[in-house]
Amino acid sequence: MSSNSKFDLTAVPGIQNTSPPSPPAYQKADCLMTLWLMDMANFSFSKFSDSQYDSSQSTSTPDSKLLNRTLAPSFDKVSDFKYESSQPISTPDDKLLKRTLAPTFDGGSVSRNESSQPTTVRNENVLNGNLAPKFSERSGSRNDSSQASSNANDILLDGLICPGFDERSCLSRRQSILYRRTSPHKPSPFLLSKLRNYENLHKRCGPYTKSYNKTLKTLKSGHINSATECKYIVWRPDNGLGNRIVSMASSFLYALLTNRVLLVDHGADMTDLFCEPFPNSSWLLPMDFPLRNQFRNSELRYAHSFGGMLEKDGTSVKSTPSYLYLFLKKRDYDLDKKLFYCDQNQSLLQKVPWLILLSEQYFAPSFFLIQSFKEEVTRLFPEKDTVFYHLGRYLFNPSNQVWEQLITKFYDAYLAKADKRIGLQIRLFHANTAMFQTVMDQILTCTVKKKILPDVSRRNSAASSSRSWTSSKAILVTSLYTEFYKNLSSMYGDKAAVKGEVMGVYQPSHEGYQHRGDNLHNMKAWAEIYLLSLCDVLVTSAWSTFGYVAHGLGGLKPWILHKPGHGMYLPCKQAMSIEPCFHYPFSYDCKSKKNVDPGTLVPHIKQCEDRELGVKLFNDDH
Numbered sequence: 001m002s003s004n005s006k007f008d009l010t011a012v013p014g015i016q017n018t019s020p021p022s023p024p025a026y027q028k029a030d031c032l033m034t035l036w037l038m039d040m041a042n043f044s045f046s047k048f049s050d051s052q053y054d055s056s057q058s059t060s061t062p063d064s065k066l067l068n069r070t071l072a073p074s075f076d077k078v079s080d081f082k083y084e085s086s087q088p089i090s091t092p093d094d095k096l097l098k099r100t101l102a103p104t105f106d107g108g109s110v111s112r113n114e115s116s117q118p119t120t121v122r123n124e125n126v127l128n129g130n131l132a133p134k135f136s137e138r139s140g141s142r143n144d145s146s147q148a149s150s151n152a153n154d155i156l157l158d159g160l161i162c163p164g165f166d167e168r169s170c171l172s173r174r175q176s177i178l179y180r181r182t183s184p185h186k187p188s189p190f191l192l193s194k195l196r197n198y199e200n201l202h203k204r205c206g207p208y209t210k211s212y213n214k215t216l217k218t219l220k221s222g223h224i225n226s227a228t229e230c231k232y233i234v235w236r237p238d239n240g241l242g243n244r245i246v247s248m249a250s251s252f253l254y255a256l257l258t259n260r261v262l263l264v265d266h267g268a269d270m271t272d273l274f275c276e277p278f279p280n281s282s283w284l285l286p287m288d289f290p291l292r293n294q295f296r297n298s299e300l301r302y303a304h305s306f307g308g309m310l311e312k313d314g315t316s317v318k319s320t321p322s323y324l325y326l327f328l329k330k331r332d333y334d335l336d337k338k339l340f341y342c343d344q345n346q347s348l349l350q351k352v353p354w355l356i357l358l359s360e361q362y363f364a365p366s367f368f369l370i371q372s373f374k375e376e377v378t379r380l381f382p383e384k385d386t387v388f389y390h391l392g393r394y395l396f397n398p399s400n401q402v403w404e405q406l407i408t409k410f411y412d413a414y415l416a417k418a419d420k421r422i423g424l425q426i427r428l429f430h431a432n433t434a435m436f437q438t439v440m441d442q443i444l445t446c447t448v449k450k451k452i453l454p455d456v457s458r459r460n461s462a463a464s465s466s467r468s469w470t471s472s473k474a475i476l477v478t479s480l481y482t483e484f485y486k487n488l489s490s491m492y493g494d495k496a497a498v499k500g501e502v503m504g505v506y507q508p509s510h511e512g513y514q515h516r517g518d519n520l521h522n523m524k525a526w527a528e529i530y531l532l533s534l535c536d537v538l539v540t541s542a543w544s545t546f547g548y549v550a551h552g553l554g555g556l557k558p559w560i561l562h563k564p565g566h567g568m569y570l571p572c573k574q575a576m577s578i579e580p581c582f583h584y585p586f587s588y589d590c591k592s593k594k595n596v597d598p599g600t601l602v603p604h605i606k607q608c609e610d611r612e613l614g615v616k617l618f619n620d621d622h
Contacts, residue, residue, distance in 0.1 A: 170275035242545030
């Protein structure tokens with residue numbers, strides 16, 4: 001874990017364990033939060049204004065020393081060396097965790113308009129009473145009880161959620177409605193029926209049930225001679241969290257369409273990110289699953305893939321295997337893709353009890369092109385650009401740890417009372433000084449031109465009266481680096497008012513780089529994704545699945561920042577669909593055996609706004 005992280009859960013018992021070693025292996029470890037994390041309820045998040053930065057310090061280099069020294073408003077509280085000694089630190093224990101405590105996620109950043117104003121306001125409508133200064137004076141929070149609907153149908157997301165859950169086991173499942181506006185997208189009756197049927201199937205065939213144990217026996221025999229009662233698709237992780245989430249959603253859609261049970265191998269780095277999505281059962285692959293010893297052996301995996309079996313048996317697979325690996329990745333494994341995406345091969349897959357899937361792609365659009373599935377998937381999603389929106393809200397509810405200690409705590413402290421919440425999701429694929437400046441200029445050009453943020457360059461030099469503001473905006477910055485936050489806070493955060501608008505700039509964390517295999521890093525990433533989804537307006541980076549998940553969950557059409565160096569330059573372009581992009585679609589016509597452009601085959605699948613080679617789902621009227 002990098003030293004700039006504000007919440008360090010490494011000492012928490014069980015946090016690194018996916019599940020207990022003995023059955024039921026899928027049950028979560030009881031993750032107790034550390035003292036400083038629990039004490040977050042007793043003090044406001046750390047903050048500092050941009051004026052505290054040394055103007056001579058470079059703001060455009062991803063220097064690890066800079067990141068570790070510059071901490072921000074985020075998911076935990078820090079005592080910053082740049083605070084004057086006379087200023088209260090408000091930490092429960094200066095010696096605790098080397099004085100790196102919690103509010104933001106790690107060393108996040110906060111910049112607001114008047115440092116002299118109190119940073120906390122008591123308000124019983126907001127959890128813990130932590131509100132952003134100035135914003136706390138205004139009403140209009142989406143979690144205000146006067147605005148929250150008490151309709152049970154709304155709480156259950158129009159029937160998307162089964163009423164049989166223990167509410168305490170997953171607070172976000174029912175509380176999330178308090179943080180979102182009423183959705184215009186309603187799930188179809190057919191989707192609701194399909195979900196209820198699936199829940200019954202999962203309960204009957206889930207881990208350690210009689211049917212599950214019976215189907216496990218086919219793995220030992222190697223082949224099957226008769227139809228099994230339960231069939232499974234085992235999802236395995238690949239790439240970053242955004243890729244994993246869109247891939248899991250696609251895998252679940254496949255499970256719905258083929259009457260399979262989805263089991264996920266989350267591993268230690270995804271512990272306690274999500275609630276269990278299905279009632280009275282678990283979707284976690286048990287730790288004693290017999291094929292786990294193969295998962296990291298590439299030779300064994302290939303030998304049991306479609307391509308490997310054809311290589312062994314010739315032009316066809318002679319007998320139905322008990323399990324099969326499917327690699328639906330961006331490159332290579334063309335035979336596996338032909339097996340999966342070509343309709344004539346689905347009959348073979350239907351007979352295999354265990355499918356083990358490895359993919360980092362959002363391949364859900366492909367089901368609208370496969371003859372066996374396109375009629376049913378269209379009935380499930382008459383609004384074709386709401387596939388991820390509905391499946392994402394059903395599957396991915398933040399765990400109690402992430403919900404209480406990160407998401408709601410940050411939202412209530414900084415975002416709740418703003419009239420408008422603007423999310424900036426900034427991904428740099430090549431971080432260097434020139435790229436920082438290029439992207440910063442691009443962000444300002446986009447947000448000012450599209451009237452997302454005010455143009456401070458033309459503002460009257462005389463500062464507006466602190467009493468003359470008429471509206472408030474909270475700018476949520478998510479990035480691995482602090483440079484963008486610092487630039488924005490210097491422009492907006494130290495102004496009493498900008499054209500009648502009071503502005504606040506906030507950054508929950510800045511990790512410096514993507515931490516592979518790090519559970520705590522993924523917790524913060526998931527919290528940031530979810531916070532972005534609660535915003536009113538989003539500006540996201542091209543090609544970023546992190547941004548896709550955020551706008552997909554929020555049902556938002558973001559302004560997408562053009563990827564520098566790719567095609568004709570435009571600062572940004574608004575998405576025409578709330579769906580994620582399928583980066584590497586299958587471009588082979590199985591009947592004609594020729595390459596095709598998948599974005600030209602049907603009206604509702606078109607080229608992505610941010611990637612020419614990718615496709616995404618649109619409504620027919622676009």
